[in-house]
Amino acid sequence: MKLPIYMDYHATTPVDPRVIEAMLPYFNEKFGNAASRSHAFGWTAEEAVERSREEIAKLIGAVDEKSGQADGKSIIFTSGATEADNLAIKGVAEFYKEKGNHVITTKIEHKAVLDTCKRLEKEGFQVTYLDVDKFGMVSPEHVAAALTDKTILVSVMLANNEVGTVQPIAEIGKLTRSKGVLLHCDAVQGIGKVPFDVNAMNVDLASITAHKMYGPKGIGALYVRRSKPRVRLTSQMDGGGHERGLRSGTLNVPGIVGFAKAAEIMRLEGKAESERILAQREALRRKLTSKLDEVHLNGHPEKRLPGNLNLSFAFVEGEAMIMAIKDVAVSSGSACTSASLEPSYVLRAMGVGEEAAHSSIRFGLGRWTTDEELDFVANLVIDKVNKLREMSPLWEMHKEGIDLSQVQWAAH
Ligand SMILES: *Cc1c(COP(=O)(O)O)cnc(C)c1O
Numbered sequence: 001m002k003l004p005i006y007m008d009y010h011a012t013t014p015v016d017p018r019v020i021e022a023m024l025p026y027f028n029e030k031f032g033n034a035a036s037r038s039h040a041f042g043w044t045a046e047e048a049v050e051r052s053r054e055e056i057a058k059l060i061g062a063v064d065e066k067s068g069q070a071d072g073k074s075i076i077f078t079s080g081a082t083e084a085d086n087l088a089i090k091g092v093a094e095f096y097k098e099k100g101n102h103v104i105t106t107k108i109e110h111k112a113v114l115d116t117c118k119r120l121e122k123e124g125f126q127v128t129y130l131d132v133d134k135f136g137m138v139s140p141e142h143v144a145a146a147l148t149d150k151t152i153l154v155s156v157m158l159a160n161n162e163v164g165t166v167q168p169i170a171e172i173g174k175l176t177r178s179k180g181v182l183l184h185c186d187a188v189q190g191i192g193k194v195p196f197d198v199n200a201m202n203v204d205l206a207s208i209t210a211h212k213m214y215g216p217k218g219i220g221a222l223y224v225r226r227s228k229p230r231v232r233l234t235s236q237m238d239g240g241g242h243e244r245g246l247r248s249g250t251l252n253v254p255g256i257v258g259f260a261k262a263a264e265i266m267r268l269e270g271k272a273e274s275e276r277i278l279a280q281r282e283a284l285r286r287k288l289t290s291k292l293d294e295v296h297l298n299g300h301p302e303k304r305l306p307g308n309l310n311l312s313f314a315f316v317e318g319e320a321m322i323m324a325i326k327d328v329a330v331s332s333g334s335a336c337t338s339a340s341l342e343p344s345y346v347l348r349a350m351g352v353g354e355e356a357a358h359s360s361i362r363f364g365l366g367r368w369t370t371d372e373e374l375d376f377v378a379n380l381v382i383d384k385v386n387k388l389r390e391m392s393p394l395w396e397m398h399k400e401g402i403d404l405s406q407v408q409w410a411a412h
Pocket of ligand 1: 010011079080081082083110112157159160161186188189209210212218220
């Protein structure tokens, strides 16, 4: 077993060797510009791009309902999901602003959605940020209650990147479709891991990115529904009119080919892989919670990403844990800003207390996580949590049965 161990698959993933192999010819041998219409170099690149669109469309259920053919044209390539989120939200807002100026999203979205919505607010749009319950779940009833006749877009993620909670997209989609409001879904974390189907779920726009699913960094896509309803967008990048005029710029052909290979692997193997990873995650959770007291699960116990285990170890600082287990790459529930350590806004929105948020660790399991690694990680964490707690006077008091919330601390 090699150290350090990677257990941060929500942040990014290694590229699958099969993906690298598929990409290689497109760097030198088949290096053409997909927009070159006048020669074979261009045609070869264009063919690869069009095949790739179809493969990616297939993974998310973007198929023509009449012919059953993958609707490749609904896939607009971008530099990643940040750009796809920006294009979806700003593009819809700008195009439909005469129709309405209201957008609904949630408090636990990725910053690519939240900061884009904040930008819209500065430009005069109204944005409703929905609360979530203690499991990080958005309620379709809350979405329904927030809709007004000025609402043009609802944006809800498929699965949260910190706590793994999987949202009721199908129910939200049924609602938005019945009201004639567009639904955007940042589907990055859930793609290939939990069910996602843009037709079955009535999703009109979906953001995805290759590097969270064993493809390369710097390539992603926005799915844009082409019929029933046909979604219109104002482009955010001007230039040569690539991607149906929605995203100008020479296409990253090797990246696109790699993205499609990653999508194909997910389509064929994702289900079995998720079952294996879920079993591994549950084994890790059981081991940690049976050997340690006061360990709390953040997020939904069942409706969560198979590879996500977000735990709070009471009386242990997350940052101290990360230092103590530095042979293991994980993330904590605190975001290190310049001066202060702020608890994650996702955990805060779920009502997790400041202390529990600061003591949270996100374990992200993935394609190459082994049982041997999990054993090592579990034993290491158990050992370090015990050691860190031994040094904590609060843990001593807690063990003596003192209710810490009732203690009157001397002023200092
Ligand atoms: C990683 C991530 C993004 C950003 O994707 P990039 O391709 O890195 O820009 C957006 N949304 C979610 C939920 C993510 O996890």
